Amino acid sequence: MKITFITGNQHKVKEARGIFDNFGIELEHVDFGYPEIQGDLVDVAKFGAKHVAVRLGRPVIVEDAGIFIKSLKWFPGTYSSYVQDTIGNKGILKLMSDNTDRYAEFRSAVGFCTPKTEPKIFLGTISGVIGSSEQGNHGFAYDPLFIPEGYTQSFGELSTDEKNKFSHRRKSLEKFAMWYKDYVGD
Ligand code: ITT
Numbered sequence: 001m002k003i004t005f006i007t008g009n010q011h012k013v014k015e016a017r018g019i020f021d022n023f024g025i026e027l028e029h030v031d032f033g034y035p036e037i038q039g040d041l042v043d044v045a046k047f048g049a050k051h052v053a054v055r056l057g058r059p060v061i062v063e064d065a066g067i068f069i070k071s072l073k074w075f076p077g078t079y080s081s082y083v084q085d086t087i088g089n090k091g092i093l094k095l096m097s098d099n100t101d102r103y104a105e106f107r108s109a110v111g112f113c114t115p116k117t118e119p120k121i122f123l124g125t126i127s128g129v130i131g132s133s134e135q136g137n138h139g140f141a142y143d144p145l146f147i148p149e150g151y152t153q154s155f156g157e158l159s160t161d162e163k164n165k166f167s168h169r170r171k172s173l174e175k176f177a178m179w180y181k182d183y184v185g186d
Pocket of ligand 1: 007009064066067106139
């Protein structure tokens with residue numbers, strides 16, 4: 001069983017391969033840019049999946065994700081990629097220097113679409129807190145800042161395999177994988 005994953009992010013590919021291995025799904029990676037429309041993660045994933053499925057003429061998945069920080073009114077959210085490339089983790093820590101409420105969530109929306117059907121969405125969320133400094137150099141982007149609930153280590157201190165056991169991406173891709181197995185009928 002195979003699925004084409006559209007992303008320009010190699011870290012997502014590595015994580016998705018590790019997750020799909022558990023479900024016997026082979027991942028084919030294609031880096032094919034698509035417009036990220038204004039809206040929430042679901043809007044972006046729906047539009048992107050449809051756009052690429054029609055252009056490539058085959059079923060695809062895309063994933064839109066981000067980190068949502070409560071005391072920053074859920075910023076950076078859908079702007080996570082831009083904010084990471086501009087102010088980065090140090091900028092986020094600065095914005096939060098006086099905030100005692102450190103609650104944050106990573107959220108992931110996976111969009112599946114075929115050229116002839118409407119997109120389907122699978123969601124995953126993980127709760128945690130923003131640490132007081134960057135910790136670890138595993139993973140990518142906000143991982144060194146994010147300490148998942150029940151842990152003392154950040155995602156940046158966990159291996160890909162450990163993060164893959166319970167991350168936002170694990171939850172959304174696992175929901176997709178279970179559904180996809182029935183859909184394909186294997
Ligand atoms: P594609 O759109 O090409 O898939 P991208 O990196 O631009 O790749 P997003 O649009 O979904 O991905 O942007 C989400 C950003 O949120 C991403 O660039 C990271 O900065 C951050 N992010 C998402 N998931 C993350 C994770 O598991 N760990 C750390 N940061 C993450």
